[in-house]
């Protein structure tokens with residue numbers, strides 16, 4: 374994938390889950406021509422991790438792009454109701470295994486593990502998400518062409534279609550309006 378960079382951009386957290394917000398740190402993910410890296414460099418990642426509520430130990434951001442690349446095909450398969458691709462699945466399971474190994478169990482109930490850094494925290498969050506039968510059916514991918522952002526649909530009827538109604542939702546309304554007005558003229 375080709376990706377341009379906008380290092381100063383703050384990424385909106387719209388997904389309702391840190392793993393999905395993490396997957397959304399590339400804009401226009403499914404359109405190779407527009408695909409844009411939204412978080413680049415340790416300073417931007419540290420800021421993102423803090424906003425997403427993750428531990429931000431310095432010097433531990435290097436593994437994030439690789440982890441994200443393993444998450445995308447797994448989440449796409451989940452949304453498309455297909456088995457996850459083998460390579461991505463193995464890489465993700467390996468990341469989870471390592472994160473568990475490096476995490477420090479905390480002396481509290483319920484038992485929680487303190488991850489060693491943001492990539493490990495996200496791997497453990499991914500394990501929780503992929504193990505949660507209540508959350509899995511709510512994982513959606515924005516219907517905006519080329520958008521590719523994921524979110525948890527917490528709407529009562531399970532009808533959320535867009536990453537943001539003011540963004541992809543607006544564009545879809547504009548397209549429908551354009552099609553209607555063209556049809557009349």
Ligand SMILES: [Zn+2]
Nearest residue numbers: 515520536541
């Ligand atoms: Zn969208």
